[in-house]
Amino acid sequence: xxxxxxxxxxxxxxxxxxxxxxxxxxxxxxxxxxxxxxxxxxxxxxxxxxxxxxxxxxxxxxxxxxxxxxxxxxxxxxxxxxxxxxxxxxxxxxxxxxxx
Numbered sequence: 001x002x003x004x005x006x007x008x009x010x011x012x013x014x015x016x017x018x019x020x021x022x023x024x025x026x027x028x029x030x031x032x033x034x035x036x037x038x039x040x041x042x043x044x045x046x047x048x049x050x051x052x053x054x055x056x057x058x059x060x061x062x063x064x065x066x067x068x069x070x071x072x073x074x075x076x077x078x079x080x081x082x083x084x085x086x087x088x089x090x091x092x093x094x095x096x097x098x099x100x
Contacts, residue, residue, distance in 0.1 A: 015073055016063035033077045042079040050076035050088045
């Protein structure tokens with residue numbers, strides 16, 4: 001699902017971190033995720049698992065979920081968030097898994 005438009009390489013099924021030429025545009029999103037409080041942030045392994053599900057989803061478009069309009073990287077970064085289509089679940093605070 002890649003598209004070239006006036007020498008700009010776009011990947012429709014990519015996360016924002018994978019979009020060539022858009023690094024500066026999405027820098028603040030990545031900084032926000034990196035600076036989330038540890039007590040609300042999803043563990044790194046869970047975050048990557050969630051993103052791998054999103055990358056396979058037919059609703060992903062330019063790093064955004066077409067169902068709810070969120071940037072999937074931000075939604076996946078918060079432990080207590082869930083996929084609006086139940087493709088991955090929220091991690092409730094205080095669970096044994098919450099601090100991997």
